[in-house]
Amino acid sequence: MAKHGKKYNESVSSYSRQEQYELEKALEIVLANAKAKFDETIEVSARLGVDPRHADQQVRGTVVLPHGTGRTQRVLVFAKGDKAKEAEAAGADYVGAEDLAEKIQKENWFEFDVAVATPDMMGVVGRIGRILGPKGLMPNPKSGTVTMDVQQAVEEIKAGKVEYRVDKASNIAVPVGKASFGDEKLAENFWALMQAVVKAKPAAAKGRYIRTISVSSTMGPGVKLNPQRVMDRAGA
Numbered sequence: 001m002a003k004h005g006k007k008y009n010e011s012v013s014s015y016s017r018q019e020q021y022e023l024e025k026a027l028e029i030v031l032a033n034a035k036a037k038f039d040e041t042i043e044v045s046a047r048l049g050v051d052p053r054h055a056d057q058q059v060r061g062t063v064v065l066p067h068g069t070g071r072t073q074r075v076l077v078f079a080k081g082d083k084a085k086e087a088e089a090a091g092a093d094y095v096g097a098e099d100l101a102e103k104i105q106k107e108n109w110f111e112f113d114v115a116v117a118t119p120d121m122m123g124v125v126g127r128i129g130r131i132l133g134p135k136g137l138m139p140n141p142k143s144g145t146v147t148m149d150v151q152q153a154v155e156e157i158k159a160g161k162v163e164y165r166v167d168k169a170s171n172i173a174v175p176v177g178k179a180s181f182g183d184e185k186l187a188e189n190f191w192a193l194m195q196a197v198v199k200a201k202p203a204a205a206k207g208r209y210i211r212t213i214s215v216s217s218t219m220g221p222g223v224k225l226n227p228q229r230v231m232d233r234a235g236a
């Protein structure tokens with residue numbers, strides 16, 4: 001069993017681990033216990049009532065958080081010609097084609113956080129799919145990173161677009177900002193995310209959609225929320 005430090009244990013003793021809180025109170029607890037020397041990331045974790053083994057119960061999408069994530073995303077775009085110029089104008093950090101694919105493959109270079117590609121470049125990108133895939137960097141149409149509208153893709157990522165995607169255990173974990181944002185901005189980001197997740201509920205999903213949900217900081221314990229209350233408010 002993992003051993004935790006003094007600050008973590010103090011945080012745990014400051015509230016009930018069993019109680020399901022309203023978001024406002026949960027954020028108050030999380031922020032009060034975000035005691036690290038750096039600006040901790042605030043993350044939402046939820047277990048969904050879906051079976052991701054079935055294609056019709058996949059939950060995946062993106063949402064632009066109203067206040068961003070507090071982190072500047074480095075964007076790489078695979079594109080040529082006018083689309084390459086469009087990407088550069090939109091603020092992409094790296095733009096290229098075969099040259100970038102070769103750099104990634106031969107130099108094990110990963111100085112970027114998100115990769116975007118135009119559809120015609122997927123043949124090139126596919127050659128390094130085994131490298132990008134495990135790192136979660138493979139462009140995908142479902143996440144809006146395979147597109148002809150590279151300007152919009154880059155601008156949205158820079159503005160704070162996040163991806164939510166259910167894993168094999170039916171969980172999602174998504175950052176909604178930094179502790180320095182304060183409870184109001186974090187709450188607005190939270191509801192933007194949850195509205196998107198609720199809207200993405202598969203028709204084939206049965207029973208309660210959000211089984212459990214909590215918020216936490218990078219170094220702090222999770223604080224549980226009432227899943228039904230979240231569903232009701234996010235679906236309103």
